[in-house]
Amino acid sequence: xxxxxxxxxxxxxxxxxxxxxxxxxxxxxxxxxxxxxxxxxxxxxxxxxxxxxxxxxxxxxxxxxxxxxxxxxxxxxxxxxxxxxxxxxxxxxxxxxxxxxxxxxxxxxxxxxxxxxxxxxxxxxxxxxxxxxxxxxxxxxxxxxxxxxxxxxxxxxxxxxxxxxxxxxxxxxxxxxxxxxxxxxxxxxxxxxxxxxxxxxxxxxxxxxxxxxxxxxxxxxxxxxxxxxxxxxxxxxxxxxxxxxxxxxxxxx
Amino acid sequence: xxxxxxxxxxxxxxxxxxxxxxxxxxxxxxxxxxxxxxxxxxxxxxxxxxxxxxxxxxxxxxxxxxxxxxxxxxxxxxxxxxxxxxxxxxxxxxxxxxxxxxxxxxxxxxxxxxxxxxxxxxxxxxxxxxxxxxxxxxxxxxxxxxxxxxxxxxxxxxxxxxxxxxxxxxxxxxxxxxxxxxxxxxxxxxxxxxxxxxxxxxxxxxxxxxxxxxxxxxxxxxxxxxxxxxxxxxxxxxxxxxxxxxxxxxxx
Numbered sequence: 001x002x003x004x005x006x007x008x009x010x011x012x013x014x015x016x017x018x019x020x021x022x023x024x025x026x027x028x029x030x031x032x033x034x035x036x037x038x039x040x041x042x043x044x045x046x047x048x049x050x051x052x053x054x055x056x057x058x059x060x061x062x063x064x065x066x067x068x069x070x071x072x073x074x075x076x077x078x079x080x081x082x083x084x085x086x087x088x089x090x091x092x093x094x095x096x097x098x099x100x101x102x103x104x105x106x107x108x109x110x111x112x113x114x115x116x117x118x119x120x121x122x123x124x125x126x127x128x129x130x131x132x133x134x135x136x137x138x139x140x141x142x143x144x145x146x147x148x149x150x151x152x153x154x155x156x157x158x159x160x161x162x163x164x165x166x167x168x169x170x171x172x173x174x175x176x177x178x179x180x181x182x183x184x185x186x187x188x189x190x191x192x193x194x195x196x197x198x199x200x201x202x203x204x205x206x207x208x209x210x211x212x213x214x215x216x217x218x219x220x221x222x223x224x225x226x227x228x229x230x231x232x233x234x235x236x237x238x239x240x241x242x243x244x245x246x247x248x249x250x251x252x253x
Numbered sequence: 254x255x256x257x258x259x260x261x262x263x264x265x266x267x268x269x270x271x272x273x274x275x276x277x278x279x280x281x282x283x284x285x286x287x288x289x290x291x292x293x294x295x296x297x298x299x300x301x302x303x304x305x306x307x308x309x310x311x312x313x314x315x316x317x318x319x320x321x322x323x324x325x326x327x328x329x330x331x332x333x334x335x336x337x338x339x340x341x342x343x344x345x346x347x348x349x350x351x352x353x354x355x356x357x358x359x360x361x362x363x364x365x366x367x368x369x370x371x372x373x374x375x376x377x378x379x380x381x382x383x384x385x386x387x388x389x390x391x392x393x394x395x396x397x398x399x400x401x402x403x404x405x406x407x408x409x410x411x412x413x414x415x416x417x418x419x420x421x422x423x424x425x426x427x428x429x430x431x432x433x434x435x436x437x438x439x440x441x442x443x444x445x446x447x448x449x450x451x452x453x454x455x456x457x458x459x460x461x462x463x464x465x466x467x468x469x470x471x472x473x474x475x476x477x478x479x480x481x482x483x484x485x486x487x488x489x490x491x492x493x494x495x496x497x498x499x500x501x502x503x504x505x
Contacts, residue, residue: 156353
């Protein structure tokens with residue numbers, strides 16, 4: 001029942017969009033549906049010399065992937081350590097709280113100064129966006145481990161390393177996975193903005209701004225819709241894995 | 254195996270620095286293949302005593318010896334069964350039962366053979382591929398028992414293992430545990446606050462006083478043969494004596 005009900009409003013929005021576009025009759029303020037849809041249906045056509053919609057999407061995804069993987073590689077081990085050891089947590093937590101409220105994009109100028117224009121500065125910004133949700137969820141997941149699980153393992157002869165690998169990691173995995181899903185979502189938003197940084201000449205984010213500069217707003221909107229579709233697709237992918245691997249979550253007894 | 258507790262005491266220090274004595278001057282021995290119940294009101298430190306024997310807590314004073322050797326930390330010869338939440342929810346039943354052998358580095362074949370043997374013993378051989386959340390409370394505890402037995406420990410420690418079960422399942426599990434004990438001849442130390450459970454299961458019952466826990470009396474139940482009839486006169490008599498000990502202890 002939820003889904004059929006939920007689909008009504010988007011359809012209404014599309015209808016009002018088309019009516020409004022016809023009334024306004026200005027392609028720059030609001031392009032008509034029939035100018036946007038062909039762009040989406042033919043994603044391999046070169047747009048204003050920046051490459052096709054697909055090529056730009058692939059480049060954006062590549063940047064997100066790189067920044068996300070770096071964040072994962074640092075945040076998960078650090079989070080496990082902080083969740084497991086109160087000393088490490090006390091040592092690092094204040095720093096985390098100080099840096100966390102700074103929006104990743106605020107690092108833009110420094111990123112360019114440090115890494116110069118190009119993929120590295122973008123990866124750095126994406127890394128910052130994905131890092132904190134992954135870290136905080138990992139810490140939470142490790143702290144949520146039932147003490148009995150750890151003690152059972154100890155009484156059966158597990159070493160501390162075995163407890164970490166065979167009990168703490170799998171026990172915290174569902175929460176870590178939530179962190180990865182949220183982190184990827186934020187990383188995806190960051191890449192769009194990171195592509196607005198000076199010196200960038202590709203990517204879906206760049207395309208939105210570039211098409212605007214040429215008054216080609218239907219390309220901007222087509223890029224926006226593509227960004228949304230890719231975001232939804234990855235969220236669904238993460239969720240389906242969650243349902244399959246972590247069916248036990250919330251059913252611990 | 255023989256297990257001896259010498260002059261053991263445990264004092265907890267709270268966050269405000271207050272010292273709370275939990276156990277005082279505990280002396281007891283557990284013989285080979287004996288079924289010992291530790292009985293006492295909640296808060297008497299019986300679980301703490303069991304956790305110290307399991308090596309999960311350290312005593313403030315005193316020591317524990319297993320076959321003449323001092324115990325420090327968890328030992329592979331002693332396995333513990335907890336009240337609840339002890340199965341790993343991300344592992345299937347079979348994967349849970351092999352856990353101990355896995356961390357002890359046994360070969361895959363040995364692990365599977367032992368796991369299947371003990372799953373069969375607790376009557377759950379056909380549930381290998383199930384996950385813990387798909388099973389009832391009684392089944393989960395039987396799997397916990399199989400997991401503990403699979404590592405071939407000399408002693409089993411059980412911390413109110415049937416406390417979270419309904420009365421019927423509980424009685425059934427007590428009978429099954431008796432049979433498993435007879436088949437495997439383990440030394441069992443069983444903590445409970447149920448007088449009925451203790452009298453039904455134990456060779457001897459160690460009755461503890463209220464906090465700080467001391468040994469009030471050790472009651473011999475052996476003259477009642479297994480399987481015990483809860484209505485026979487010996488059973489009722491011992492049960493009344495233990496109840497008297499406990500109620501006398503709480504009115505001190």
